[in-house]
Amino acid sequence: xxxxxxxxxxxxxxxxxxxxxxxxxxxxxxxxxxxxxxxxxxxxxxxxxxxxxxxxxxxxxxxxxxxxxxxxxxxxxxxxxxxxxxxxxxxxxxxxxxxxxxxxxxxxxxxxxxxxxxxxxxxxxxxxxxxxxxxxxxxxxxxxxxxxxxxxxxxxxxxxxxxxxxxxxxxxxxxxxxxxxxxxxxxxxxxxxxxxxxxxxxxxxxxxxxxxxxxxxxxxxxxxxxxxxxxxxxxxxxxxxxxxxxxxxxxxxxxxxxxxxxxxxxxxxxxxxxxxxxxxxxxxxxxxxxxxxxxxxxxxxxxxxxxxxxxxxxxxxxxxxxxxxxxxxxxxxxxxxxxxxxxxxxxxxxxxxxxxxxxxxxxxxxxxxxxxxxxxxxxxxxxxxxxxxxxxxxxxxxxxxxxxxxxxxxxxxxxxxxxxxxxxxxxxxxxxxxxxxxxxxxxxxxxxxxxxxxxxxxxxxxxxxxxxxxxxxxxxxxxxxxxxxxxxxxxxxxxxxxxxxxxxxxxxxxxxxxxxxxxxxxxxxxxxxxxxxxxxxxxxxxxxxxxxxxxxxxxxxxxxxxxxxxxxxxxxxxxxxxxxxxxxxxxxxxxxxxxxxxxxxxxxxxxxxxxxxxxxxxxxxxxxx
DNA sequence: TCCGGAAAAT
DNA sequence: ATTTTCCGGA
Numbered sequence: 001x002x003x004x005x006x007x008x009x010x011x012x013x014x015x016x017x018x019x020x021x022x023x024x025x026x027x028x029x030x031x032x033x034x035x036x037x038x039x040x041x042x043x044x045x046x047x048x049x050x051x052x053x054x055x056x057x058x059x060x061x062x063x064x065x066x067x068x069x070x071x072x073x074x075x076x077x078x079x080x081x082x083x084x085x086x087x088x089x090x091x092x093x094x095x096x097x098x099x100x101x102x103x104x105x106x107x108x109x110x111x112x113x114x115x116x117x118x119x120x121x122x123x124x125x126x127x128x129x130x131x132x133x134x135x136x137x138x139x140x141x142x143x144x145x146x147x148x149x150x151x152x153x154x155x156x157x158x159x160x161x162x163x164x165x166x167x168x169x170x171x172x173x174x175x176x177x178x179x180x181x182x183x184x185x186x187x188x189x190x191x192x193x194x195x196x197x198x199x200x201x202x203x204x205x206x207x208x209x210x211x212x213x214x215x216x217x218x219x220x221x222x223x224x225x226x227x228x229x230x231x232x233x234x235x236x237x238x239x240x241x242x243x244x245x246x247x248x249x250x251x252x253x254x255x256x257x258x259x260x261x262x263x264x265x266x267x268x269x270x271x272x273x274x275x276x277x278x279x280x281x282x283x284x285x286x287x288x289x290x291x292x293x294x295x296x297x298x299x300x301x302x303x304x305x306x307x308x309x310x311x312x313x314x315x316x317x318x319x320x321x322x323x324x325x326x327x328x329x330x331x332x333x334x335x336x337x338x339x340x341x342x343x344x345x346x347x348x349x350x351x352x353x354x355x356x357x358x359x360x361x362x363x364x365x366x367x368x369x370x371x372x373x374x375x376x377x378x379x380x381x382x383x384x385x386x387x388x389x390x391x392x393x394x395x396x397x398x399x400x401x402x403x404x405x406x407x408x409x410x411x412x413x414x415x416x417x418x419x420x421x422x423x424x425x426x427x428x429x430x431x432x433x434x435x436x437x438x439x440x441x442x443x444x445x446x447x448x449x450x451x452x453x454x455x456x457x458x459x460x461x462x463x464x465x466x467x468x469x470x471x472x473x474x475x476x477x478x479x480x481x482x483x484x485x486x487x488x489x490x491x492x493x494x495x496x497x498x499x500x501x502x503x504x505x506x507x508x509x510x511x512x513x514x515x516x517x518x519x520x521x522x523x524x525x526x527x528x529x530x531x532x533x534x535x536x537x538x539x540x541x542x543x544x545x546x547x548x549x550x551x552x553x554x555x556x557x558x559x560x561x562x563x564x565x566x567x568x569x570x571x572x573x574x575x576x577x578x579x580x581x582x583x584x585x586x587x588x589x590x591x592x593x594x595x596x597x598x599x600x601x602x603x604x605x606x607x608x609x610x611x612x613x614x615x616x617x618x619x620x621x622x623x624x625x
Numbered sequence: 626t627c628c629g630g631a632a633a634a635t
Numbered sequence: 636a637t638t639t640t641c642c643g644g645a
Contacts, residue, residue, distance in 0.1 A: 065638075
C-alpha cells in the first residue's frame with residue numbers, strides 16, 4: 001500500500017495546520033511533535049483511512065514501525081511525543097538544491113546548538129542573492145504555509161463507507177469548514193487563540209485556493225491544488241493573498257519551473273514533495289545545523305550543489321586538524337565567507353584539471369562547479385537515464401562573483417570522507433556517522449572518472465565508501481530522482497549572480513560495485529574497512545544530530561541488530577531524565593518558527609522553522625479510501 | 626504508556 | 636510494503 005497515504009505524511013499534514021494544533025503540534029525541537037489528543041488523531045487517521053476502528057493504540061503501533069525505518073523516533077520520557085527524522089526525509093530527497101546561494105536566512109530554528117559554536121557561524125555565505133532577496137520572507141506571513149497539493153483526479157473527497165465522513169479537512173485543507181472540526185476542536189474557534197479566529201475567517205479558503213492555483217500555473221497542471229495552509233496573517237494582514245503566501249514563489253519569478261508533477265516528483269512512490277525553494281532554505285538550515293552539531297560534513301557529500309565555504313586549504317593536508325581554520329572568516333570578497341567550525345577536509349581542487357576545465361567547460365557538471373557529481377540511483381534516475389558522469393568533483397570554479405566555491409566531494413572521494421570522520425570528528429559517534437552517511441548517500445555510485453580524478457589529485461586512497469547499502473532504507477528514503485531538467489532553471493533564477501553559470505546536474509549512473517562499497521563503519525573508526533559486513537551490522541543507526549544532544553534518551557538503534565552496544569547506550573540514556581516540559585514558562589522561548597501564527601499561539605511551540613517550511617510544502621495525493 | 630511479535634488485511 | 640489488529644510484556 002505505498003500508494004495510499006502513509007501515516008507519517010498524514011501526521012505531517014496535521015502538524016502543519018494550525019487547525020490541529022490542539023490535537024497535534026510541534027513541540028520540543030527539531031522535529032518533535034506531541035500528540036495532544038491521541039484519540040482525536042487516531043480518529044482523524046481512521047477517518048482518512050476509512051478505518052473507523054482506529055485508535056491510538058493501533059496508530060501508535062504504526063508509528064512504532066517507523067522506528068526501525070527511522071522515519072520517527074520516540075522521544076522518551078515524554079508522553080505521546082515523537083520525533084521526525086527530518087533530515088532523512090528532506091535531504092535525501094532534495095540533494096539537488098543549491099544551498100550555497102541562499103542566504104543567511106537560515107538561522108531560525110536550527111536546533112539548539114549544543115556548543116554554541118554555531119553562533120558566529122553562518123553556513124550559507126552571504127551572497128548577492130541574499131541581498132537581493134531578503135530573507136525576511138521567512139518571517140513573512142505567508143511564507144511557510146503555502147503548499148501545493150496534488151490531488152488525484154478524484155482524490156478530493158474520499159468517502160468512507162462508514163459514516164465517519166471526516167476525511168477531509170486535511171485533504172481539502174482549503175475547503176470550507178471542516179466538518180468534524182466542530183466536534184472538538186478548535187473549539188474556541190480556531191485553535192490558536194480563539195481570538196482572531198482561524199485563518200479561515202481571514203482568508204477565504206476558496207479564494208486563496210484559486211489564487212494559488214493560478215500562481216502555480218494551475219491551469220497547466222490541473223492536478224495541482226495549492227492551497228494556503230496557514231493563516232499567518234502577517235503584519236498588516238497583507239499576507240493573506242496568494243503572493244505573500246509563498247515567499248518562495250514571490251521570490252521566484254518563475255516558480256513555474258518547478259511544477260510538481262507526478263513524474264517529476266522526487267519522491268517516487270510517495271506523493272510527497274517539497275517546494276524547492278523551501279527545500280533550499282531548509283537545507284541551508286540543515287546545513288547550519290550540521291555545522292552546529294559538529295556533524296560530519298559528509299552529509300554534504302551527497303549534495304553536490306552545496307558549496308561549502310572553503311577553509312583555506314591549499315594543499316591536501318590530511319590530518320589537518322581543525323584548529324587553524326577556525327577563524328578567518330571573511331565575508332564578502334572573493335574569499336569564502338566562512339570557516340567552518342568544524343574540521344573537515346575539503347577536497348582539494350584538482351589543480352591541473354581545474355584549469356583545464358574552466359577553459360573548456362565542456363559538460364556541464366564539472367564545470368559548473370555545482371553540477372552534481374553524484375547521482376542517486378532511484379527509480380527515477382534510472383528512468384531518466386543514465387548516466388552521465390559528472391565530473392567530479394571538485395572542480396571548482398569561480399563564480400562570477402569570483403568566489404571560489406568548493407564543492408565537497410561526493411562519495412567518490414572516500415578519502416576525504418574518511419578523513420573527516422576519523423580525524424576530525426572525534427566526537428561523532430561512529431554509528432551516527434554511519435547514519436549520516438547512509439542517510440545522505442543512498443545509492444551512489446562512482447564513476448570511473450572519479451577514480452582517476454582522485455588519483456590525479458594524489459588522493460588516491462582506498463576508496464570505498466560508496467557503500468551501497470541502502471537496501472535497508474525504505475522507499476521513502478530512496479534516493480531522490482535526479483532533478484528534472486526543468487528544475488534547474490530554478491536555481492538559475494534564484495541565483496543569477498553566482499550560479500547562473502552552473503550547469504545542470506548530471507546524472508551519472510554507475511552500477512554499484514560491491515567491491516567498492518565500503519560498509520559503514522561499524523564501530524571502529526580507525527578500523528580498516530572491511531569489505532563485507534554482515535547485514536545486521538550494517539544496519540543503520542537511527543539517529544543523528546540532535547539525538548546526541550538530547551542525550552540519548554533515545555535508543556540509538558535497533559536493538560535487534562546490535563544488541564549489546566545499543567542496550568548499553570540505551571540504558572545510559574534512560575538514566576537521564578527529561579526535564580523539558582511544556583513550555584509555558586520556559587524561557588527557551590520556543591521559537592515557533594518565524595511564522596507568526598496569528599498573534600501567538602496559546603501554546604508556545606518550539607518548532608523548527610525549517611521543518612515547518614518543509615512540511616508546509618509537502619503535497620500528498622491520493623486520499624481515497 | 627510504550628514496545629514489538631505475529632498474523633491478517635489492504 | 637505498510638498498516639491494522641491483537642496482545643503479552645516491561
